[in-house]
Amino acid sequence: MNAVEVSNLNKIYHEGETNEFYALKNINLSIKSGDLVILKGVSGSGKSTLLSLIGGLSKPSSGEILINRQNVSKLPDIMASNIRHTQIGFVFQSFNLLEGLSVKDNVKAPLSILSLSKSQTEEMVQKAMQIANIAHKKDQNISSLSGGEKQRCAIARALVMEPSIILADEPTANLDKQNSLVFIQMLKKFKELKKTVIVATHDILFDDLDFVDEIVDVKNGEIL
Numbered sequence: 497m498n499a500v501e502v503s504n505l506n507k508i509y510h511e512g513e514t515n516e517f518y519a520l521k522n523i524n525l526s527i528k529s530g531d532l533v534i535l536k537g538v539s540g541s542g543k544s545t546l547l548s549l550i551g552g553l554s555k556p557s558s559g560e561i562l563i564n565r566q567n568v569s570k571l572p573d574i575m576a577s578n579i580r581h582t583q584i585g586f587v588f589q590s591f592n593l594l595e596g597l598s599v600k601d602n603v604k605a606p607l608s609i610l611s612l613s614k615s616q617t618e619e620m621v622q623k624a625m626q627i628a629n630i631a632h633k634k635d636q637n638i639s640s641l642s643g644g645e646k647q648r649c650a651i652a653r654a655l656v657m658e659p660s661i662i663l664a665d666e667p668t669a670n671l672d673k674q675n676s677l678v679f680i681q682m683l684k685k686f687k688e689l690k691k692t693v694i695v696a697t698h699d700i701l702f703d704d705l706d707f708v709d710e711i712v713d714v715k716n717g718e719i720l
């Protein structure tokens with residue numbers, strides 16, 4: 497089964513204006529469930545735009561996106577956002593954590609829309625923190641974490657809803673080499689958990705990894 501299917505996708509910024517810009521041009525892409533795919537391309541090639549469309553953070557100008565066979569581009573916003581929330585976990589390069597809160601409270605945040613018991617919540621949070629190897633810092637404030645720890649907290653938060661798809665945008669951009677290699681090991685764990693993973697990056701550390709299923713080259717808004 498395909499976890500993600502993108503067809504004839506276009507994204508135009510400033511549509512209809514004199515500075516109209518095609519950030520993505522007729523993208524077609526199928527990603528099998530459980531695969532690890534690297535979107536590769538220089539800065540400005542359109543990788544983040546493509547990830548944000550797949551994740552439903554922005555709307556395409558035209559074309560279709562299917563997530564686990566559901567055509568999210570045709571769904572009303574509320575339903576599309578529900579799919580995004582339950583089936584997709586995001587890891588952003590800037591981590592997007594809530595400073596001032598603890599690791600545990602950050603990881604817990606996405607669960608607030610579910611009516612779970614306290615013990616169910618604790619269990620899910622603990623599980624996600626353990627997978628991401630950040631459980632030992634659970635009561636520590638985000639502002640006092642290292643960059644690598646912040647990312648592991650962001651990964652735990654991305655995992656807590658047990659999504660089938662993980663999207664990571666330049667996940668190693670703010671990490672040193674050692675922490676970048678830790679992230680790469682984490683990708684192996686995602687594979688074991690049968691997650692479908694899409695990483696947008698221009699980091700050469702992602703070249704030649706033997707457990708990557710596909711490398712997709714993006715250039716000037718097109719797939720090569």
Ligand SMILES: Nc1ncnc2c1ncn2[C@@H]1O[C@H](COP(=O)(O)OP(=O)(O)OP(=O)(O)O)[C@@H](O)[C@H]1O
Pocket residue numbers: 509510517519537538539540541542543544545546666696698
């Ligand atoms: N909101 C916007 N309005 C206008 N142009 C935009 C907007 N967002 C992105 N772009 C343009 O679309 C193109 C693709 O941007 P995108 O962020 O997807 O590239 P990228 O490959 O992810 O780059 P990076 O690696 O630097 O994050 C760039 O030329 C960018 O300037």
